[in-house]
Amino acid sequence: MGDYMVNVGLNLMSEVENGVMICGIFCVPITKKRSRLVLGLLCLLVACAGGNWYQYDDFLIETLRTLLSPMIWLFWIDGKWYRRIAVYICSMMYLGFPYFCINLFCSGILKVDVGIWETNDAYRFVRGILTVVIMAGVASIFWKKIKGYREIIKNLSTKYFVVGSICAFVASLTHHFVDSVSREYENAGLANVISLCAIIVSFMFYALGIGSVVLDIFRKKYKEESSLKEQYLQIARNYVKTVRDNAKETRKMRHDILNHMNILSYHLEHGEYGKAQAYLSEMQSHMERTIKKMVSVNHEIVDAILAQMQSDTEVQGVRWEVEGVLPAELPMGDFDLCTIFSNLLSNSIEACMQVEEGKRYIHLGIRRLGENLVIEVENPCKQAVEVSKLGNVTSKKDKENHGYGIQNVQDAVGKYQGELIFKSVDSKFVAQIVLRLSYSQRQK
Numbered sequence: 307m308g309d310y311m312v313n314v315g316l317n318l319m320s321e322v323e324n325g326v327m328i329c330g331i332f333c334v335p336i337t338k339k340r341s342r343l344v345l346g347l348l349c350l351l352v353a354c355a356g357g358n359w360y361q362y363d364d365f366l367i368e369t370l371r372t373l374l375s376p377m378i379w380l381f382w383i384d385g386k387w388y389r390r391i392a393v394y395i396c397s398m399m400y401l402g403f404p405y406f407c408i409n410l411f412c413s414g415i416l417k418v419d420v421g422i423w424e425t426n427d428a429y430r431f432v433r434g435i436l437t438v439v440i441m442a443g444v445a446s447i448f449w450k451k452i453k454g455y456r457e458i459i460k461n462l463s464t465k466y467f468v469v470g471s472i473c474a475f476v477a478s479l480t481h482h483f484v485d486s487v488s489r490e491y492e493n494a495g496l497a498n499v500i501s502l503c504a505i506i507v508s509f510m511f512y513a514l515g516i517g518s519v520v521l522d523i524f525r526k527k528y529k530e531e532s533s534l535k536e537q538y539l540q541i542a543r544n545y546v547k548t549v550r551d552n553a554k555e556t557r558k559m560r561h562d563i564l565n566h567m568n569i570l571s572y573h574l575e576h577g578e579y580g581k582a583q584a585y586l587s588e589m590q591s592h593m594e595r596t597i598k599k600m601v602s603v604n605h606e607i608v609d610a611i612l613a614q615m616q617s618d619t620e621v622q623g624v625r626w627e628v629e630g631v632l633p634a635e636l637p638m639g640d641f642d643l644c645t646i647f648s649n650l651l652s653n654s655i656e657a658c659m660q661v662e663e664g665k666r667y668i669h670l671g672i673r674r675l676g677e678n679l680v681i682e683v684e685n686p687c688k689q690a691v692e693v694s695k696l697g698n699v700t701s702k703k704d705k706e707n708h709g710y711g712i713q714n715v716q717d718a719v720g721k722y723q724g725e726l727i728f729k730s731v732d733s734k735f736v737a738q739i740v741l742r743l744s745y746s747q748r749q750k
Contacts, residue, residue, distance in 0.1 A: 312427050314354045319434035321350060324379060326438050327397035330445030332467075333459040334383045334393055346381035349374050392467035399474030403512050404437045406481065453720070457713065458523060466519050473515030481508040530714070538644050541614045542607075603672060604631035607640045611647050612670075619655055623663045630672030633679065637741060642718040646681070649711040650737050654685035657735060661686050674743070681739040691730040715739075 328334050337343065353374040379394050448455045566589060573582035602609050616626055636643065658666040669684040719726045724741040
């Protein structure tokens with residue numbers, strides 16, 4: 307009975323280790339479906355009840371015992387089935403890293419070959435507790451210290467979990483192989499050198515799996531920023547061209563204005579008021595056709611974005627309503643301001659294209675409330691928006707290179723300790739940003 311309870315405890319400890327790694331380090335959410343939770347719990351009970359299966363060598367028993375643990379977590383966690391499998395395998399592989407560190411630490415203190423201790427139930431249980439504590443601490447540090455850590459992991463491609471699994475497997479294989487070889491040497495010094503080399507190589511393989519993810523995140527970030535800068539530069543070029551065209555047309559109108567005034571005076575002197583009105587209407591229509599209407603919010607960069615987006619949506623029948631202006635002194639830089647307006651307005655245009663013509667509008671409101679600047683963008687939406695999922699999904703076909711718009715806005719607002727609030731009510735979607743005008747760059 308004692309051995310049976312010990313094995314039940316070890317099985318439970320093993321699943322706790324998996325849970326901390328999967329839900330803590332890899333931030334995989336637990337499902338809310340009761341049926342899957344119950345099935346996972348049944349698998350856990352079977353795995354624990356079969357704590358004495360180690361006594362049997364039957365192939366079916368061994369297969370069932372091997373499959374029970376992944377089945378527990380495949381039922382309990384959310385996501386696509388292949389991603390859940392990849393995450394589970396990766397978590398199992400990377401559990402070897404804390405095992406490796408704890409074994410190394412204990413062997414250094416106890417001066418005993420850990421291979422002997424690994425068969426000891428008490429040692430395995432203590433190592434399990436230490437693993438849970440270490441992994442929980444690491445997860446807590448990642449969540450608090452790395453901004454947007456959970457979002458980064460959630461948006462991570464499944465292929466990187468596969469790469470991590472392979473790297474961790476090679477690390478474990480290398481360590482065990484070299485360790486077994488080093489035991490054959492009678493020279494203790496040489497055996498220790500070989501073991502140290504195995505430790506270094508194993509650590510490099512573990513780091514390779516993590517490093518590939520970090521490098522890819524930086525690559526995507528750099529690519530996104532480069533794309534944004536190019537986009538903003540093109541907007542600035544178009545804005546300058548529009549201003550120049552308007553100035554040119556204004557000079558032409560000013561050059562001909564005397565002639566136009568003479569014609570109007572002639573019609574008025576001869577009592578031809580109808581002709582004067584018609585001529586004036588023709589002048590006005592010509593000005594509207596040749597001189598593009600430009601809305602100003604007292605900021606050249608934002609004005610350029612508005613001019614570009616108004617021009618792009620003119621044919622689609624999007625009605626623009628702009629109220630308020632930006633203060634002369636702003637707490638944020640031009641790049642961040644451009645990031646906020648371009649992404650929010652682009653999302654509003656995308657939402658407008660999904661509703662029928664006649665109902666398409668974008669309302670941009672800018673107002674000051676005490677020491678706070680409030681920016682609101684409102685647009686119609688085809689259906690209610692799940693606010694909690696914003697930033698995690700994209701409706702664009704190229705999902706690999708899109709879906710970062712909201713995250714970029716959140717990052718830009720967060721740099722200045724601002725707030726980003728989303729509301730979806732009565733077929734309307736509102737994005738609201740609140741910034742402290744008193745925020746100083748020295749506070750960052």
